[in-house]
Amino acid sequence: MLVHPWDAPRDDDEWRDWLGSHDFGQLAVNGPPGEPPHVQPLHFAFDAARGAHGEVVTHLARPNPLWSALEADPVVLLSVVDDYVYVPGPWQAAPEGPPEHGVPTSFYAAVQLRCHARVVDDPGEKADLLNRQVGHFQPDGGSARAAAGEAPYGRLLSGIRGLRLEVTGVRAKFKYAGKRTEEVRDRIAVGLAERAGPRDAGARAHLARRGGI
Structure with missing residues (x-):
């Protein structure tokens, strides 16, 4: 992923x-x-306080074809992208030029975590890993805790394998008109607000936060 200084x-x-x-x-x-x-979509829980750059925990079904490749090479990349929108050319046009000469582009936020993976097969460790994930997604509770050999989830632990991903490097990018003038950024912000499409509000928030509008 190319990351310009302004992004x-x-x-x-x-x-x-x-x-x-x-x-x-x-x-x-x-x-x-x-x-x-192999590219696997998944939910995960990120803990910034563990290790130098943080740790990711997740799990997958035991029949997943990813496991043999992962055991052969534990260096992996977790990619997260969101707040992406299409920006029409006229919104980006230079103030002194005609609108139709503006160049369309994409805005997006992306974080790529380079990780060293460790497969978790011990039932107790898997239960702890699952509880960490559920604690992240359901902080108010509502689900029983997993425990090896105990109902309701103990017998299901054999059907999954856990993953602990030690983050060893990070590449992040926030592509939101960082090299554009304030006048152009203001025009883009107005366009996003008026269009009000999916993710436009999130993109506009990034534009305001990073561009000072």
């Missing part, structure tokens, strides 16, 4: 705060020689 996060808190409210992504694992990578 880079201002500090680690920016991408961490964004990732804290985005917990669905795609896990890319190197495939065997001559084959494309």
Whole structure:
């Protein structure tokens, strides 16, 4: 992923705060020689306080074809993208030029976590991992805790394998008119507000936060 200086996060808190409210992504694992990578959509829980860059926990069904590739090469990439919108060319046109000469583009937020994966098969560890995930997605409770050998989830643990992903590197990008003038950013913000399509409000919030409008 290309990250221009004007699209880079201002500090680690920016991408961490964004990732804290985005917990669905795609896990890319190197495939065997001559084959494309395995790409698995999944929910996950990110814990910024564990390790140098944080830790991700998740789980998948035991029959998933990803496991053999993961065991052959534990270096993986977790990609999360959201708040993406299409920006029409006239919105981006230079003030001194005709609107039809504006260049259309995409706005988006993206975080890519390079990770070292560890497969979790111990029933007790899997139960702990599941409880961490449920605690993230259901902070107010409502579900029984998982425990090895105990109802209601103990007998189901054999059907899954857990994953702990130690984050070893981060690439983040917030592409929201960072190199445009204030006048152009204001025009884009008005366009997003008037269009009011899916994700337009989120993109406009990024534009305002990063562009100072």
